[in-house]
Amino acid sequence: MTGTDGPLVLGPLLRYVDDTSAAVWVETRVPASVSVTRGDGTATARTFAVHGHHYALVELTDLAPGSSETYTVDVDGEQVWPEPGSPFPAPVIATLEPGRPLRMAFGSCRTSVSHDEAGNSTHGVDALRAWALRMADQVAPADPDDPDLAPQLPDLLLFLGDQVYADETTDEMRAFIESRRDIEQPPWTELQDYEEYAHLYSLAWSDPANRWLLSTVPSSMIFDDHDIRDDWNTSLEWRREMEATSWWHGRIVAGLASYWVYQHLGNLSPAARADDEIWQHVVAHAGDDEYDLGEVVDAFADRVDQKPETYRWSHVRDFDTQARLVVVDSRAARDLHPESRAMLDPDEAAWLDEQLRGDVDHLLVGTSLPFLLARGLHHLEAFSEALADGAWGERGSRAGERLRQTVDLEHWGAFQRSFQDVSRQTMEVAAGERGRAPSTVTFLSGDVHHSYVSEARPARHRRPLQSTILQAVCSPIRNPLSRNMRFATAVLSYGVAGPVGRLASRSTKVPDSPLTWHYAEGPWFDNNLACLQVRGRSLRMWWVTGEVVDDHARPRLAKVATYELDEQGNPPPRERVATKVRKRIRGR
Template structure:
């Protein structure tokens, strides 16, 4: 699959951090070389760097005009690499660099959890229609207006961009060329080389590759990017440390995450300060820079000492702030200190949680506000697992915690309480002028819903919007349990149980406003005069054209300036 469209490229290009005057274009090439991006306005180049015999470049296109839509081409050592002559027979437009238009209200797509399998009848029957592919085809069919781009300004991928622990047939075939599936970790990924192939499978599909080459993206990991239940508890960490393969897995996972996902999240100024990327910028030798050992040592260190590096980041977009929060790698699991964020990460988030923006958008892979019944269940289980009812009950609670994934914000009550108070203070105007909303954007739970804090005492309102999965639906029998919890069944009982285990009540209550729905979806939010509009869309197959799904809205939700939240009436457009 790699290089099928453009020989000099193994993967990419991906359009990553874009602002008013600059754009970052990321690629993986087949060999060492110089990568050049060319537009009508000029050209920019970057040399590749190497990690475990893979070659990468990030081209920083600077001095661009704000609010412009500019086609571009890419070459490697003078050989044309992108765009291809055609996109696997599909009629898609040439890729463009779209800089941020000053004053334009933000429009942002978001979602999580996407498996990478063929877009045929079999793949769609098991994994559902890929909402990202349907979105890409819809984008590709829109005529560009230079005065008003109809696409999102940015897509937020909120975790599980790849599945390192639940692999496809294609990934298993690659693993078998290197080792036996009978040896640990079996069908799961083992090291950097296998991660590199997994990303290639995830991002090589011609349609989604075009979308990624055109639509700016920001990303944050969740557990399946590394392994199910990653950093659930101190017990889980010790169990993993006892295996023969975990060290190579976490080092390969974090090193590849830095290369494939994190590097492109950063602004030019942030990249210039990054401890690893500084080596790329400062390298001036004739031989390609090899970061393999440096990056492995870095990944090993930040896993052992998470407070030595921050994966979280923030972006301000025309009056709204987006804060992307790492709720996985920054966890403190030591008994008595357990928190979803370490002290430095929490202090950083505290600095970002400020008023003075029209909307404060917090991207966190795990829903901050679960359905109340599930929230209190997770809080109760955490208290018991940490010893509230003795050792025997604690061991049983740990089994339950790992067995049914009770490890969201609610299962880290210290961190939940801290951030809940921050959000409340922002909403009531104690941290600067109150925004119209404090909106948490999340994924992970394989269903989508919208919740709202009740009777918020300030001018702002606190909202939770979840979009999951992009392509990885729950089995139907599991959906029934998720739907029951979503509708509050058992909430009162679990609240009482949590209190008896010593759990403090949340500083506010919240209700589900819309949902759940279980389609594969990609959501979009847009700041409008009438409020914050959010809509979820799925792909539908018509006429047996499994590889060309059509995009259809599932529901549209509006958060009005008066704080009311609800679905818009009428059939989805």
């Protein structure tokens, strides 16, 4: 039913799910009516079209909190999911239950190559797929006594950027591009238009194990640079260079339009979806014919690229009083003008300020770019921004611009205005000045192709905090760094790099950071996926990876690292953590 001639092209993806509603997204081969049946209830939606592709988002309502039931998908009355003879369990829609411990997984950076020996030798084992197989109970656990490796489905899977790579394409994607146009002409083997984005998403989400997982675990997503192009919105100069090319306009319009269709629409709650300006076009369409959204979504993408303040990609949701998850757009919402340069434009910054509140057990902030990098890297980024802004004159400014574009120095540290503001807001939350202080303020991030946990505290005056401030990074899911890049990252993460970077940033009069931080776990460079569970004030995180034992197509799930806070929200003793870190460094 989902083969090359079947009515279902891609999906179903289970997207936003709360205690009483769920949204199921699909791509179909032709205009159709799509129905989702769960228990004795059925919901139906007509497809809408974008550039010859057909999509439906089916909204189920009035579900019972804490319930879990299997579901089926029909296209024009023909059941297409689950597929007959599927080796995977029947897909389920499990609603949230107030008070039940929240469990989620997160990660970023995943390329789509084969899962055989050839693919694993160049890109490593796909950690998402290894986890999917374990969740489906297809392979034996690495340790049958380890509950972290048990097949327990989470409440949410959070993708923190680089779901697809529009600029670093695989052989299979390049073959598709070459079948359409001359790859010796711009943009060469990078993506050009919506059709190529649609094919790229198909490659990313069509593996049977991952497809089953996405059909049964709710997902939330935010973009990062490679969803569009490496270094996207690094600086005003970078943007002007791109806009001067013959191909950038087509890329950014196709990238943002396809992102709204494939990723963003499913992030929205029923209320937010009803208010969404693009979704309103779909809902308002009357009649049995399919609505063509192509021109509308293209015009929208063109506008929000030029005027990012006119639309918000960031989103937030509360899991009763257990946790608030704030997912921040740290790419499209940037203000790149040197006199007002910021990670978030004024409207977006004000929105984030409103969301950073207590009165929950855990405040989780999802941002594709780590808020707290290794301190050496952080200071180097702050130095590069000051240099590019003219701290050492015009010649230094040119050098600073070259440096930040060449070495990808465009994280929060390279946007000091925003870093300083969010640091202060975070400490206010942790001090109980914005409602009851949560047990943790935890930043969840990806992007940097290594993973770690950092603990932060006030840098000055020893301001008393009631919350533990954490940075947890999971990257990559499947796109490991080369050995040389691993070594360079490690050098910038330890030893003299931190003090040297701090001296460099001080030489350009960068303000001192309100926070100081240190590694509590890591870094490690495996392909991995992170899991998180909160129960009251306690928090537990663990990272898993796939290991080939006998069969490349059926890797075994193994644990990489663990970090936890006790029932009082206290972190582990620092001495024990430091010993673990030293062992990890020597082990590499």
